[in-house]
Amino acid sequence: MDRDLVEAARRGDRQAYADLIRTRGDRLFAIAQRILRDVDRTEDAVQDALVIAWRDLPGLRDPDRFDAWLHRLVVRSCVHEAMRQRRLVASLHVLPTDLPAGVDEFLSVADRDQLDRGFRRLDPQQRAILVLRHFAGYEPSEIADILGIPPGTARSRLHHAHRAMRAALDADARATAIGGQLA
Amino acid sequence: MNRPAEIDRVLEVWLLDGPSRMPDRLFESVLDQVDRTSQRRLARLQLRFTDMTPTIRWLAAGAAAVLLAAVGFMTFGRDPGVGPGGPTASPSASGSSSPAPGVPAELRYGFLAEFRSQPPAPAGQDRSILEFDATTFTYNGTLLTSDASAPTADSIMLVARPGVDDCAGGDEGTYTWSASPGGAKVTFTLVKDDCAARAAVIPGEWLRSDCPDSGNFCLGDLEPGRYSSHYIDPFVAPGVDWRPRFGAISYEVPGGWANNGDWPTEYTLVPVDADAPWTGIYVVTDIVIVSEEDHCSETPDSNVGRTADAMVAWLADAPGIVSTEPEGVEIGGLSGYALDLSMDPSWTETCPFSNGQPTRGLFTDSQPGAGLQWNVSGETRMRLYVLDLGDGRSMVVNIEAPDQAAYESMIDEATAIVESMAFPR
Numbered sequence: 001m002d003r004d005l006v007e008a009a010r011r012g013d014r015q016a017y018a019d020l021i022r023t024r025g026d027r028l029f030a031i032a033q034r035i036l037r038d039v040d041r042t043e044d045a046v047q048d049a050l051v052i053a054w055r056d057l058p059g060l061r062d063p064d065r066f067d068a069w070l071h072r073l074v075v076r077s078c079v080h081e082a083m084r085q086r087r088l089v090a091s092l093h094v095l096p097t098d099l100p101a102g103v104d105e106f107l108s109v110a111d112r113d114q115l116d117r118g119f120r121r122l123d124p125q126q127r128a129i130l131v132l133r134h135f136a137g138y139e140p141s142e143i144a145d146i147l148g149i150p151p152g153t154a155r156s157r158l159h160h161a162h163r164a165m166r167a168a169l170d171a172d173a174r175a176t177a178i179g180g181q182l183a
Numbered sequence: 184m185n186r187p188a189e190i191d192r193v194l195e196v197w198l199l200d201g202p203s204r205m206p207d208r209l210f211e212s213v214l215d216q217v218d219r220t221s222q223r224r225l226a227r228l229q230l231r232f233t234d235m236t237p238t239i240r241w242l243a244a245g246a247a248a249v250l251l252a253a254v255g256f257m258t259f260g261r262d263p264g265v266g267p268g269g270p271t272a273s274p275s276a277s278g279s280s281s282p283a284p285g286v287p288a289e290l291r292y293g294f295l296a297e298f299r300s301q302p303p304a305p306a307g308q309d310r311s312i313l314e315f316d317a318t319t320f321t322y323n324g325t326l327l328t329s330d331a332s333a334p335t336a337d338s339i340m341l342v343a344r345p346g347v348d349d350c351a352g353g354d355e356g357t358y359t360w361s362a363s364p365g366g367a368k369v370t371f372t373l374v375k376d377d378c379a380a381r382a383a384v385i386p387g388e389w390l391r392s393d394c395p396d397s398g399n400f401c402l403g404d405l406e407p408g409r410y411s412s413h414y415i416d417p418f419v420a421p422g423v424d425w426r427p428r429f430g431a432i433s434y435e436v437p438g439g440w441a442n443n444g445d446w447p448t449e450y451t452l453v454p455v456d457a458d459a460p461w462t463g464i465y466v467v468t469d470i471v472i473v474s475e476e477d478h479c480s481e482t483p484d485s486n487v488g489r490t491a492d493a494m495v496a497w498l499a500d501a502p503g504i505v506s507t508e509p510e511g512v513e514i515g516g517l518s519g520y521a522l523d524l525s526m527d528p529s530w531t532e533t534c535p536f537s538n539g540q541p542t543r544g545l546f547t548d549s550q551p552g553a554g555l556q557w558n559v560s561g562e563t564r565m566r567l568y569v570l571d572l573g574d575g576r577s578m579v580v581n582i583e584a585p586d587q588a589a590y591e592s593m594i595d596e597a598t599a600i601v602e603s604m605a606f607p608r
Contacts, residue, residue, distance in 0.1 A: 028205070
């Protein structure tokens, strides 16, 4: 933990804040992109969260909680973006992938398309909790800390997000099957 | 793809797919905005100021302002405004060649009060919010936007910006202000104001919002005294749109408590120095008993009514929990029951999310998918107040701690707080 940097940034040191977000930006951006699945909205969400974090940093009582607090701001910003996104026609962007060679052999292109469609059916909170667990690797207790919810609720939401994802995949499979028959 | 069996692994692999680097231009854009954004609170200055006389505070504020300007952290007179939704570039329109000192640290917060006549709050809000930063004043979001300065230690001057509804650009107003010892309550008094709309809303007492959650306007640390919620409204009928309402819950606290959440159906008070997390008072409206067949779910039990009588009867007999005999209570004009709950030590059922720990679901939200699964597990201790709302529904006030020691450390104060609550309709 860069406690000294957090303390300095709380006192208004912009260079300290720049150093803090320089080392965290990639991870926050990656998490946000997985939640939103849209590069423009990811950039908007991350930028909003990081500027709000700077603005409100003096109110952070415990510097050791900086990372959890920053993650919470980014996730909340993503959820807001996603809510706005739902009112718009989907504007998909093809994203460059940094995936190491060989990792994706587990999933076919069709699988990925199906997962993408299923994931987009979930509400933003469910997407966020799945990304925090399965991409960022947080334990449910850590997710609870980040989202500001009781640990039991975090575990419950994770459970229901899994269930919703399975239901979304099943719904997609049924729709695909029906579409195929009609075609 | 065997989804049920492999969903975890599938998600992990699939989520690897995507960019993992923040673009440099985004980083530069963030830094550019940070350069143009002032920080909302100078908490350290504020702590020192509370112990000073007004004259010394004024001198210290001036010195601090000069120091901060000198090191380039903040340039009074040209800071962009920061609204509740984020920073916005908004140039000063005061026209002053020698800017007055900025708004003192004690006022650089949001302040909450009841709805105040003119100009109207945005549609659907029964409360008022004032916000100050170093050089800007706004009312209810973006209304009455004015440049703000502090001509003396106990006064502020507001100059309406051009194009603001309800004021003419350049309208000046002066108010004196005083704060409670810790700054949790601030009172403004009108000296004079060219803008009648501004004069109609600012005078009077306001509650400072110092919420640790920047996405919420909760109050944060409280001094001893009586406070009001501004967001939760327990009495919103099903199918009727919720709207923020100042004072739907009021209560009295001793020192050492904080309000760290005020949401449409939830309100939270916690001891500031609690050793254990999730120790405090949780007010939840629109709540129902969870399905008996699947108590780990968020499915309501359609066989249990939503009145206090029905819910308490279920709680008193439900397997998996130990409860005291329900006592009739009246809190803040609402009737209901109080009872203490803990986990039955012989209960062994777990939930899919409980990591093998015995867990018993109790409540869920009446709205499907709201994400509430309120359960008891481990050493959790609860004192529940189940109160009739008068329309066939109930609200629950829950004093909860994760173990007996944490519970005993706050139960007396927490009980007094709950008993002081009022729920005006």
